Amino acid sequence: MAVAELVAKCLQARDMAYCPYSGFAVGAAILTTGGAIITGCNVENASYGLTVCAERTAIQRAVAEGYRRFTAIAVTCDIRDSFVGPCGACRQVLMEFGTEWDVYLTKPDGTYRKTSLRDLLPLAFTPAHLQKN
Numbered sequence: 001m002a003v004a005e006l007v008a009k010c011l012q013a014r015d016m017a018y019c020p021y022s023g024f025a026v027g028a029a030i031l032t033t034g035g036a037i038i039t040g041c042n043v044e045n046a047s048y049g050l051t052v053c054a055e056r057t058a059i060q061r062a063v064a065e066g067y068r069r070f071t072a073i074a075v076t077c078d079i080r081d082s083f084v085g086p087c088g089a090c091r092q093v094l095m096e097f098g099t100e101w102d103v104y105l106t107k108p109d110g111t112y113r114k115t116s117l118r119d120l121l122p123l124a125f126t127p128a129h130l131q132k133n
Helices: 003-014 054-064 088-095
Strands: 028-032 037-041 071-075 102-106 112-116
Touching: 003 028, 003 054, 003 102, 003 112, 037 054, 037 102, 054 071, 054 088, 071 112, 088 112
Parallel strands: 071 102
Antiparallel strands: 028 037, 028 071, 102 112
16 A cells, blocks of 8 residues: 555545534545555534544444454644644544554645554553453
């Protein structure tokens, strides 16, 4: 998989965001272990707490399509001067599906910074913790 394709897909997903309240469009693209790319965008709601982030939309879509194993995610928003990562809730949801993700924090111009989910959420609570009881 070319990182460029994953990054391009997250940029396209951002363009589909439904964000009439904040105007803060976010796109995400997840790479499955089989090579499929599943995208998501943020979907806002007038009841703000019901808003769903792009990363969680992508995960939910992937799960609904039968995917459970992932290797990477690219995430983007409209902020041009810095790399922006997923919110804490999204980091925890991603962690549900594995600790070894590559994460590509992507600017609107397509430049990106590679990091890892483990670096973004150190000392995370994972499904493995539930098996220790």
